[in-house]
Amino acid sequence: MLKWYEKNANNNDVVISSRVRLARNLETYHFPSKLTKEIASRIVHEVEDIVLKASSSHYFERMDMEALSPLDKVAMVERHVVSPNFVQSSIPTGLILSEDESLSIMINEEDHLRIQSISNGFNLEEALQNANHIDDLLEEKITYAYDERMGYLTACPTNVGTGLRASYMIHVPALETTGKLQFILEAIGKFGLTVRGIYGEGSQGRGSVFQISNQVTLGHSEEEIIENLTSVTNQIVEQERSLRKKLLSEKRMQFEDAVYRSYGALTYARILSSNEAMTLLSDMKLGYELGILNFEHTEPINIYGLMTCIQPANLQKEMKRELKIEERDMARATFIRQNLPKIKT
Amino acid sequence: MLKWYEKNANNNDVVISSRVRLARNLETYHFPSKLTKEIASRIVHEVEDIVLKASSSHYFERMDMEALSPLDKVAMVERHVVSPNFVQSSIPTGLILSEDESLSIMINEEDHLRIQSISNGFNLEEALQNANHIDDLLEEKITYAYDERMGYLTACPTNVGTGLRASYMIHVPALETTGKLQFILEAIGKFGLTVRGIYGEGSQGRGSVFQISNQVTLGHSEEEIIENLTSVTNQIVEQERSLRKKLLSEKRMQFEDAVYRSYGALTYARILSSNEAMTLLSDMKLGYELGILNFEHTEPINIYGLMTCIQPANLQKEMKRELKIEERDMARATFIRQNLPKIKT
Numbered sequence: 001m002l003k004w005y006e007k008n009a010n011n012n013d014v015v016i017s018s019r020v021r022l023a024r025n026l027e028t029y030h031f032p033s034k035l036t037k038e039i040a041s042r043i044v045h046e047v048e049d050i051v052l053k054a055s056s057s058h059y060f061e062r063m064d065m066e067a068l069s070p071l072d073k074v075a076m077v078e079r080h081v082v083s084p085n086f087v088q089s090s091i092p093t094g095l096i097l098s099e100d101e102s103l104s105i106m107i108n109e110e111d112h113l114r115i116q117s118i119s120n121g122f123n124l125e126e127a128l129q130n131a132n133h134i135d136d137l138l139e140e141k142i143t144y145a146y147d148e149r150m151g152y153l154t155a156c157p158t159n160v161g162t163g164l165r166a167s168y169m170i171h172v173p174a175l176e177t178t179g180k181l182q183f184i185l186e187a188i189g190k191f192g193l194t195v196r197g198i199y200g201e202g203s204q205g206r207g208s209v210f211q212i213s214n215q216v217t218l219g220h221s222e223e224e225i226i227e228n229l230t231s232v233t234n235q236i237v238e239q240e241r242s243l244r245k246k247l248l249s250e251k252r253m254q255f256e257d258a259v260y261r262s263y264g265a266l267t268y269a270r271i272l273s274s275n276e277a278m279t280l281l282s283d284m285k286l287g288y289e290l291g292i293l294n295f296e297h298t299e300p301i302n303i304y305g306l307m308t309c310i311q312p313a314n315l316q317k318e319m320k321r322e323l324k325i326e327e328r329d330m331a332r333a334t335f336i337r338q339n340l341p342k343i344k345t
Numbered sequence: 346m347l348k349w350y351e352k353n354a355n356n357n358d359v360v361i362s363s364r365v366r367l368a369r370n371l372e373t374y375h376f377p378s379k380l381t382k383e384i385a386s387r388i389v390h391e392v393e394d395i396v397l398k399a400s401s402s403h404y405f406e407r408m409d410m411e412a413l414s415p416l417d418k419v420a421m422v423e424r425h426v427v428s429p430n431f432v433q434s435s436i437p438t439g440l441i442l443s444e445d446e447s448l449s450i451m452i453n454e455e456d457h458l459r460i461q462s463i464s465n466g467f468n469l470e471e472a473l474q475n476a477n478h479i480d481d482l483l484e485e486k487i488t489y490a491y492d493e494r495m496g497y498l499t500a501c502p503t504n505v506g507t508g509l510r511a512s513y514m515i516h517v518p519a520l521e522t523t524g525k526l527q528f529i530l531e532a533i534g535k536f537g538l539t540v541r542g543i544y545g546e547g548s549q550g551r552g553s554v555f556q557i558s559n560q561v562t563l564g565h566s567e568e569e570i571i572e573n574l575t576s577v578t579n580q581i582v583e584q585e586r587s588l589r590k591k592l593l594s595e596k597r598m599q600f601e602d603a604v605y606r607s608y609g610a611l612t613y614a615r616i617l618s619s620n621e622a623m624t625l626l627s628d629m630k631l632g633y634e635l636g637i638l639n640f641e642h643t644e645p646i647n648i649y650g651l652m653t654c655i656q657p658a659n660l661q662k663e664m665k666r667e668l669k670i671e672e673r674d675m676a677r678a679t680f681i682r683q684n685l686p687k688i689k690t
Contacts, residue, residue, distance in 0.1 A: 253615055253616060253671075253675060254616065256615045257614055257615035257616040257678075260613040260614065260615055261609075261610055261613055261614050263613055264606075264609030264610055264612055264613030264614070265606055265609055265610075267609055267612075267613075268605040268606055268608055268609030268612075269602055269605065269606050269609070270598055270601045270602035270605055271598060271599065271602040330598060333602075
C-alpha cells in the first residue's frame, strides 16, 4: 500500500499537505513526565487494545517501539509520523499507525495521546475528520482529562483548550527567492500563527518548504483555529501564485533556464547532498506547477514524495543499509536518477 | 562537404589540431603596408590566377572579400581561416580557400602571402606537407623575396627565415585546473615557444584550449622548428594525460559528478554564454576522452566542432540572422541541445 505522501495529489501547487494533531490525556493518570515505567507501559497497552479492537474503516498497526532501530525511528521523524521528542523518550511509549501513515497515535509523548492526521494537498477538513474519528473512537472507552471551563487539559499550557494544532505544509519558492517571505514571517505572529521549517521548530526551511500552524489553542474553538489558519494560508497561497506568474511573465527565459538546469543536475549529478537535492527538487516542483516542465507521465507528479525518500534515514532504509555521509550523497544521486520522472523533450 | 573541424579525428585527446603557416612575399613589390590599392589589387588577381589554374588534388575557391559581410568575416576569424588583422585591412585583399577550409591563402595580410594549413589531431607533418604543396605550386610561377643568407624576407623580422609558424591547438583542462599550466607557460619561452588562448595573441584560454607555437623562425630550419615544438608539446601532452589519470584515480566520483553535471547543463540549459558553453564543452570533452561519458554514437565524437559552431559569429551564421547578445545566448543553448551527442544511460 502506498504511503499518503507517495500518492498523487491535486490542488497541491503550494500547499503540500494539511495536518491536524490532537493532544489528549487520560483522567486517572499523571502526565507522562511524572509516570513510572510500569504505569506508562499500562497506558500503552490500554490504548493499543482500544484502538486495535475498535471497528474502524482504517487498518491500524501497532509498532513495537523498543524493537525499532535508531535508523527506523529517525526515518519516521523524517516522514513526520512521530516527533523528535517521542523517539527520545525515557519511559515506555507506543505508536499506532494506519497503513498509509496518514494517521498516527503517539502514546506517552508529552501528553498521553497525540492523535495525528495528515492529508495530501490543501485539505484540512479531511485531516480533522480523520483525527476526530480516532478521538471519538477513544472517547468511547476512555475518560479524558477535561475541564468544563478550560477544555482538554495538557502537559504544556499552550495546548490546553481544544488540544488542537493544525498546520499546512507549504512550498513557497517565489516568496522565498524574492525575500517577501521574511515580511510574512514577521507579520504572522499577530494572527497567533507560527512558521517553521520542514523539520519542526528551529529547523530551517529547506527546498522552500515551510509549516504554518496555530500557536495557542486556549480560548478558541476548533472552527476558529482552522478558519484563522486557513484564511491566512489562503492569502499566502494567493501571494505565492501571483508572484510565480509575475516572475514567469517578466523573466520567462531566466526562469525556464533555472528550472531546466536544476532538472539537469538531478538527472546527471553523481553526488547530491540532501540540502542541494531539496533545492533542486524545489525548482523542479515549481517548474512542474508552472507548466514549464512537461513530464511523460500523464498522472500528477509527486515531487514531495521524492523529497521525503531522499532524507538521510529514509534513503538508508531504501538502500537497506547504513551509509556514511559520502556514501549517502552518492546513493541519493543514484536513487534520484532512478526515480526521477522523465520529461518530454 | 564537411569542414576539417567537423570531421571526426583520432589521436586528439589533447592535441585538437596542428597548424602550419608560411609567410611569403613577391620579389617585385613593396610589402603590403606600402602598397597602393591598385598594386595590391594586381597582386590579388595574380595569385588567384595561379592557384585557381594550377592542377592540385585540392579544390580551391576564391572568396570575394569585398562581398563578404562583417559577420561572415568574423565567423572566418573564429574558424581560424583568416587572422583578425586580415579582415580589417585597408587595401584590397584576397582569400583562397580549400573546400574543407583546411587550406587557405591570405593575400595582402602583413605579407603578400600567408599560406595556412590545418590538420585534425596531432599531425603537423600532414599540415606541413599540404602547406608545402601550395608553396611549391606558387613558386613555379612566382619569384619570392628571398635572401641566400637570411632566407624568406618578411614584413616583420620575427618571420624572416623559414617564414614558418607551426602551432598545436591543445586542450589541457587537468593542467589548467591544477594550476600547473602556469609553470609551463613561464618555462616555455626558453624554448623559443609561446602559448596563447584559442583566439590568438592576448586572448584568454577558453574551455582550457590553448595554442602553442614557435616565436622566431630566423636561424632555424623547418625541421628544427617542428621538432622543437613537437617535442615540447609531447611533454605537455604526457603531463596532461598522466594528470588526468591521477585525478581520475584519486577523485573518481567527484570527477564523474563534475563531468555529468556539465553534460546535464549542456542538455538542459536555456541560456548559455559562449564562455560558459566553452567550459561545459571542455568538461564534456574531458569526460569523453577518459571514458566517463559513453555516447550512443560509435564513431569518435567531435566536440571541438561544436566549440567552433557556438562562437558568436558562427552561431549567427547557423541561425541565418544577426542576433543580440541575449538572443545569442538562447540560440546557443538551443543549438547545443539539438546537436549534442546523446550519452548512453
